[in-house]
Amino acid sequence: MKKKLINNPEKVVEEMVEGIVMAAPDKLEKLDDYNIVIRKGSPNEKVALVSGGGSGHEPTHAGFVGEGMLDGAISGDVFTSPTPDAVFEAIKAVDGGKGVLLVVKNYTGDVMNFEMAAEMAEAEGIEVDHVVVNDDVAVEDSLYTTGRRGVAGTIFVHKIAGAKAEAGAELPEVKKVAEKVIANVRTKGMALYPCRVPAAEESTFTLEEDEIELGIGIHGEPGTERTELMKADEIVDELLGSVIDDIPYEKGDDVALMINGMGGTPLMELFLANRRANQILEEKGINIYKTFVGEYMTSLEMAGVSITLLKLDDEMKELLDAPTEINIMK
Amino acid sequence: MKKKLINNPEKVVEEMVEGIVMAAPDKLEKLDDYNIVIRKGSPNEKVALVSGGGSGHEPTHAGFVGEGMLDGAISGDVFTSPTPDAVFEAIKAVDGGKGVLLVVKNYTGDVMNFEMAAEMAEAEGIEVDHVVVNDDVAVEDSLYTTGRRGVAGTIFVHKIAGAKAEAGAELPEVKKVAEKVIANVRTKGMALYPCRVPAAEESTFTLEEDEIELGIGIHGEPGTERTELMKADEIVDELLGSVIDDIPYEKGDDVALMINGMGGTPLMELFLANRRANQILEEKGINIYKTFVGEYMTSLEMAGVSITLLKLDDEMKELLDAPTEINIMK
Amino acid sequence: MTEKSKKIINEIADVIIENKKYLTKLDSAIGDGDHGINMTKGFKKVKEKMEAKDYENNKELIKTVAMTLISTVGGASGPLYGTAFLNISKIIPDADFDLESIIEIGETAVAGIQKRGKAEAGEKTMLDTIIPAVDALKESKKNGDSVEEALQQCKIKAEEGMKATIDMQATKGRASYLGKRSIGHQDPGATSSYLMIKTVVEELY
Amino acid sequence: MTEKSKKIINEIADVIIENKKYLTKLDSAIGDGDHGINMTKGFKKVKEKMEAKDYENNKELIKTVAMTLISTVGGASGPLYGTAFLNISKIIPDADFDLESIIEIGETAVAGIQKRGKAEAGEKTMLDTIIPAVDALKESKKNGDSVEEALQQCKIKAEEGMKATIDMQATKGRASYLGKRSIGHQDPGATSSYLMIKTVVEELY
Numbered sequence A, B: 001m002k003k004k005l006i007n008n009p010e011k012v013v014e015e016m017v018e019g020i021v022m023a024a025p026d027k028l029e030k031l032d033d034y035n036i037v038i039r040k041g042s043p044n045e046k047v048a049l050v051s052g053g054g055s056g057h058e059p060t061h062a063g064f065v066g067e068g069m070l071d072g073a074i075s076g077d078v079f080t081s082p083t084p085d086a087v088f089e090a091i092k093a094v095d096g097g098k099g100v101l102l103v104v105k106n107y108t109g110d111v112m113n114f115e116m117a118a119e120m121a122e123a124e125g126i127e128v129d130h131v132v133v134n135d136d137v138a139v140e141d142s143l144y145t146t147g148r149r150g151v152a153g154t155i156f157v158h159k160i161a162g163a164k165a166e167a168g169a170e171l172p173e174v175k176k177v178a179e180k181v182i183a184n185v186r187t188k189g190m191a192l193y194p195c196r197v198p199a200a201e202e203s204t205f206t207l208e209e210d211e212i213e214l215g216i217g218i219h220g221e222p223g224t225e226r227t228e229l230m231k232a233d234e235i236v237d238e239l240l241g242s243v244i245d246d247i248p249y250e251k252g253d254d255v256a257l258m259i260n261g262m263g264g265t266p267l268m269e270l271f272l273a274n275r276r277a278n279q280i281l282e283e284k285g286i287n288i289y290k291t292f293v294g295e296y297m298t299s300l301e302m303a304g305v306s307i308t309l310l311k312l313d314d315e316m317k318e319l320l321d322a323p324t325e326i327n328i329m330k
Numbered sequence C, D: 001m002t003e004k005s006k007k008i009i010n011e012i013a014d015v016i017i018e019n020k021k022y023l024t025k026l027d028s029a030i031g032d033g034d035h036g037i038n039m040t041k042g043f044k045k046v047k048e049k050m051e052a053k054d055y056e057n058n059k060e061l062i063k064t065v066a067m068t069l070i071s072t073v074g075g076a077s078g079p080l081y082g083t084a085f086l087n088i089s090k091i092i093p094d095a096d097f098d099l100e101s102i103i104e105i106g107e108t109a110v111a112g113i114q115k116r117g118k119a120e121a122g123e124k125t126m127l128d129t130i131i132p133a134v135d136a137l138k139e140s141k142k143n144g145d146s147v148e149e150a151l152q153q154c155k156i157k158a159e160e161g162m163k164a165t166i167d168m169q170a171t172k173g174r175a176s177y178l179g180k181r182s183i184g185h186q187d188p189g190a191t192s193s194y195l196m197i198k199t200v201v202e203e204l205y
């Protein structure tokens, strides 16, 4: 049973959310009785952005609440979608009359719970719309399945739609740009080591000392393929190759690149991965407009990396560069 | 043998440094043939700040090169002090005629290698001075030993002395404020899990599933005490308690608080630790002026946390708040 | 009737709580390892609520169960089971259950789950337990079986349905991300559904 | 003489490289587990350098060894051994070594290490091997021993010194952070020093 720096598995989320707000008490607020972080002084007179999901992905989502990004974030139990009543509370707390956009990652649980919350909010006369992020190329996309998972690409939706909302756009415009990001963002990830959910005794999967898992999601679930341990460059070739081929990203495209650590990966290894990603993109003539290296969408202490590309047009570039209070997205 | 996302243990530092520069090619530059990162366009007409040490502590030190903080950083082999010739190269590359301050962490190797480099630079007529950071309260301080280690408190030296240099201060003034930070900063850390140096086959120590190590340094070395696994709150009580009692920090003091992850600790656990640290400081009437939660001074993929307090006066507050290009120090 | 229903719900809750680890283990193989944790949290709360209050009728009782599951379970199973119970609360009679009303309960549960989750039989979900179970009841009715016989068949078919998920490839829910790797494992939701159906059957006859 | 010196340095390098894992393991117990790695890196480079070039005299050869160690080893041992060799290069004769010159070499090495590292005997460092070794040479000289006898004693005392570090508490270097926990482990630097002295002795007589 993997050791953790926690007090009580049943209280981790609550205590974590308290700790998040205490780190920035002038900017953030916790809703009483809920694991919800909102901007201090909410609601604001603008379209509000709300996201959330299971906990364990920190800094996602609560860490992205702030000017220029989210207005509110709901932290469900670890890797478990929050319940509709909690999402509904968040919506009510941040709605300033111009409507609320929910940014939902494509998981059955998240989609259903957010949909139920939206129904509740609409019943109270709040204008609510939602987008579903599904950037994970590891999962085959098909009409007959639940489709692709939403992973690290979600951060770009938060940033760009957040900037749009901050600029005073109306709900349909904010939704439109969010959907543009979703259409242009792709991710693939891998794990060297799994993670353990605090309330569980074991990790969700185990890997031998010469095995890695490709195509992992962000909930500790096994990936789509188990292979031998490879060199970092080979792993990056594999991940970034799948991402590039998907849309596909082409010569002359301007992209944002995110090298995302899964929680337990040392920064050293992320920079090493960034090096190879840069080499590949340069070879292909794809221009890196902006690079993000660090932990953005994690899976507790999982060791591994995901690589995200977002193909940018002028509007997205401007919104990506727009000011935000969130340091790691500057 | 713990898996790593690397290519070749002998090349990790070089490849990492390349990856760091590629992440911000408009701001950073790598010196040919050396694992040295400097600000693009160096030297600048100001006192230059240079730091460095073994690698494996990322984002320290290379990640703190940028306006408002360091001018250059030398990355030695993993956990191994860089050699004097490398430090000398960095000094030459950033010296803009107003002299260079070396920020050295108190390790025999670092101190000796930086001293030798300073001798070389002085022989070439470059004005060089240095400060030695020794904030780790885990180690007994005594005239007859090497004294305390330099750990996460170093980041505050970089930030505050960096801001001073940026403001146009002369070398003695920059040194003076660096020494003020050193006099007022204290840290203690612990590990749940050790780390493995890429070139080594095993971790430097091993812990049973119910053991933790208190008073660890940042080079994978064992700590000063091995205890049973405790709850997060108890661990924070222990770490922060030792820190507070050391100077001591007192009622009415204004402090900067840093909850630093050792590399493999999920952000969730750091925020949990921040919660308890806030409770303790509030109880004691110590005011938190600014909080930093994240990975600043790591030890590869070690799981654990260190807690740093810096007692602030008006000058240090202003310099801590001064603008910098380094996002995580904003 | 409310006392009897309360007892059944209590039994369901106990069985789920007892099987927390088992359900979680199943979910670790093809999901995210929380199904037992999620369901236990929900049914513990259901027990608390039921202890604290008396209910006038089955409708009120089951509505409380539904709302409690919806607001505590989270994940995929929370809204699915929640919606199922919510649908049931709308039609549940307060008298003794005859075969017809039991079938109606089953059908409305399936309808709720399908409305929310948009899955069909054969996608390796809880529906692969529940649909065959309801079908068995209907078959029994057509054959003129007794309620006891019908319930017995229902339980058998539920179990068969649950076991049949082992060989299925998931196309809905989290297990679908595994593609072919989902084959060979029993679905956790199908298992919790079986545990519930089994409990109801054993309590009713 | 330079050929002979080159051979000795080559032997030292080989012994250090052979003991990479051993030295690293010792350093893992009370340091940061890199002593063997650091030293091997340095001495591999020394071998490379020596192969590529002929040296006019011992002074030039040893200076190259010093600069190479300084610019490749890093850590604490790099500047310490580097300074020791640098000091040696300043006084090393080009003729055959008599006991007097061997003693001078030892003394200047110690002086270099102490100038850089500010440690004394008994602090659980490389000095606890080197100082007794040099003392043995001086003792032999006083006793009028032959060079062979003196070197033999030197090696014995070096080994004793190295082993004596086991029971010491470190007050210098990284091991000092462990406080009392440093007791019971042999110092890695004292061990690499012994390996070097042993090699020199075996090559010289």
Ligand SMILES: Nc1ncnc2c1ncn2[C@@H]1O[C@H](COP(=O)(O)OP(=O)(O)O)[C@@H](O)[C@H]1O
Residues within 6 Å of the ligand: A079, A080, A081, A108, A109, C027, C031, C032, C033, C034, C035, C036, C038, C039, C074, C075, C076, C077, C078, C080, C113, C116, C117, C118, C119, C124, C125, C126, C127, C172, C173, C174, C187, C188, C189, C190
């Ligand atoms: N669309 C769906 N329709 C019916 N049942 C589903 C659907 N998606 C998932 N399930 C069921 O939910 C179960 C997983 O529940 P749980 O682990 O609690 O939620 P999550 O998958 O969000 O972690 C699956 O085993 C499956 O039986």
Ligand SMILES: Nc1ncnc2c1ncn2[C@@H]1O[C@H](COP(=O)(O)OP(=O)(O)O)[C@@H](O)[C@H]1O
Residues within 6 Å of the ligand: B079, B080, B081, B108, B109, D027, D031, D032, D033, D034, D035, D036, D038, D039, D074, D075, D076, D077, D078, D080, D113, D116, D117, D118, D119, D124, D125, D126, D127, D172, D173, D174, D187, D188, D189, D190
């Ligand atoms: N001040 C000092 N004087 C003499 N020897 C020292 C001193 N500090 C450390 N050493 C020696 O250096 C050795 C460690 O070298 P090494 O592991 O290569 O460097 P680091 O400690 O920087 O990792 C110790 O075992 C000790 O013998």
Ligand SMILES: [Mg+2]
Residues within 6 Å of the ligand: A079, A080, A081, A109, C032, C034, C075, C076
């Ligand atoms: Mg879940």
Ligand SMILES: [Mg+2]
Residues within 6 Å of the ligand: B079, B080, B081, B109, D032, D034, D075, D076
């Ligand atoms: Mg070292």
Ligand SMILES: [Mg+2]
Residues within 6 Å of the ligand: C027, C031, C032, C033, C034, C035, C075, C174
């Ligand atoms: Mg699950």
Ligand SMILES: [Mg+2]
Residues within 6 Å of the ligand: D027, D031, D032, D033, D034, D035, D075, D174
């Ligand atoms: Mg060492």
